[in-house]
Amino acid sequence: MQAKEKLESRLKELPTEQLVQLLMIATKGNPRLRKELLVLTAETKELVSSVKRTITSLHKLDGSMKRLSSGTISAKVRDAISAIARIADSSADDAFELLCSLITTEGHIHEQVDDSSGFITGAFRGALTKRAQSIVLRCKNEKVLLASLLVACKHDEFGSVLDFIDAVAPSLPEGVVRKVIDDIVTREPQVQSQDRFAYDSNVGMHKRFLVALGEVDEYVSLSKRTTGLHVSDHLTIAQMYCDQDATSLLESEFLNIVMSAPVPDIQSIALLVKYGFISEMSNVLASMSRPNSLDYYALSMVAVELMYRGSWLGATSAFRLLVEDILHHSRTGAYPLGASYLGQLRSLSGMVEAWGSMLPHEVYMLKLRERHILKTSFWKYVVKK
Numbered sequence: 001m002q003a004k005e006k007l008e009s010r011l012k013e014l015p016t017e018q019l020v021q022l023l024m025i026a027t028k029g030n031p032r033l034r035k036e037l038l039v040l041t042a043e044t045k046e047l048v049s050s051v052k053r054t055i056t057s058l059h060k061l062d063g064s065m066k067r068l069s070s071g072t073i074s075a076k077v078r079d080a081i082s083a084i085a086r087i088a089d090s091s092a093d094d095a096f097e098l099l100c101s102l103i104t105t106e107g108h109i110h111e112q113v114d115d116s117s118g119f120i121t122g123a124f125r126g127a128l129t130k131r132a133q134s135i136v137l138r139c140k141n142e143k144v145l146l147a148s149l150l151v152a153c154k155h156d157e158f159g160s161v162l163d164f165i166d167a168v169a170p171s172l173p174e175g176v177v178r179k180v181i182d183d184i185v186t187r188e189p190q191v192q193s194q195d196r197f198a199y200d201s202n203v204g205m206h207k208r209f210l211v212a213l214g215e216v217d218e219y220v221s222l223s224k225r226t227t228g229l230h231v232s233d234h235l236t237i238a239q240m241y242c243d244q245d246a247t248s249l250l251e252s253e254f255l256n257i258v259m260s261a262p263v264p265d266i267q268s269i270a271l272l273v274k275y276g277f278i279s280e281m282s283n284v285l286a287s288m289s290r291p292n293s294l295d296y297y298a299l300s301m302v303a304v305e306l307m308y309r310g311s312w313l314g315a316t317s318a319f320r321l322l323v324e325d326i327l328h329h330s331r332t333g334a335y336p337l338g339a340s341y342l343g344q345l346r347s348l349s350g351m352v353e354a355w356g357s358m359l360p361h362e363v364y365m366l367k368l369r370e371r372h373i374l375k376t377s378f379w380k381y382v383v384k385k
Helices: 003-013 016-027 031-041 044-059 070-088 092-103 106-112 119-136 142-152 160-171 174-185 201-213 216-225 231-244 246-251 254-260 266-274 278-287 296-308 312-328 332-349 361-371 376-384
Strands: none
Touching (some): 044 070, 044 092, 070 092, 092 142, 092 160, 119 160, 142 160, 201 231, 231 254, 254 278, 312 361
């Protein structure tokens, strides 16, 4: 029996009083453990009161007198989220209401605390959003849901509310979503600008709720009269079409937009490849020059998908873009990966029957080596292959 299992077995046999004494000794000098035990043993009413006190204290933070630690404050937020998760075990509606109240503290916290570490943002956009997704599924009271959402969706300075909406809106009753939208559209713009396309978080929230409803036409109309249609909007619209009927992509402008863009969006290409636009996206990749920034993960997935679907030229174009970006930016940490991409290119070259406008593999390799001959540490990895 392992030492851990042996200890667990023996602790189970201890009388309650002895176990309590051991726990009290363990909590000495360990405030974190003491706090966790208090949360675990608290009644729901105690937890609700505790979370409310925490929310009030976060609203009253004052960083003008002394420097506040983002680590300490983010831990306080995470502790509140953990307590709310416990509350959800007995009352999901109360828990959701508290989460919506907690998210309203973020703006004031950022005003008072330097969050260059990203700890506070991570607590709100990560831990809180994840917990909300599981709690909303258990909520039964639509009045509480609506009232809580109206509190959470008053404004969104840091994008956390948009993530929150993405997490909970698909699980909300349609009637609740539409009432929240009705409230949003009656509000004054949150930005005062002569530019009608200036960002307004009310518009951002409105758009996210429309995504949850699958209202493609409304989304397009709202975008055109407010922010304008950007690449991210076209990608969202395309995903909404796919959720309903992938063939609707043919009726949208999305394909033409991606194919005619000066620098095509890699995620958009990935989506179109997924839904069968293989030859079109292979042509887009073949004509692409190396962009200033590259979504490595998305493009590598595109390369693998094109290989799987037998588009050797398309996969070759994707792998070449990856290699050239690594070398151009001298990403030494990625040199082994770049060398493996060259191995893929060598394998693919044997399957290509006609290169068309693309350089054959041998010619491409000669020119690549000429351009980057001084990057000897990279070529050492290639030799090893």
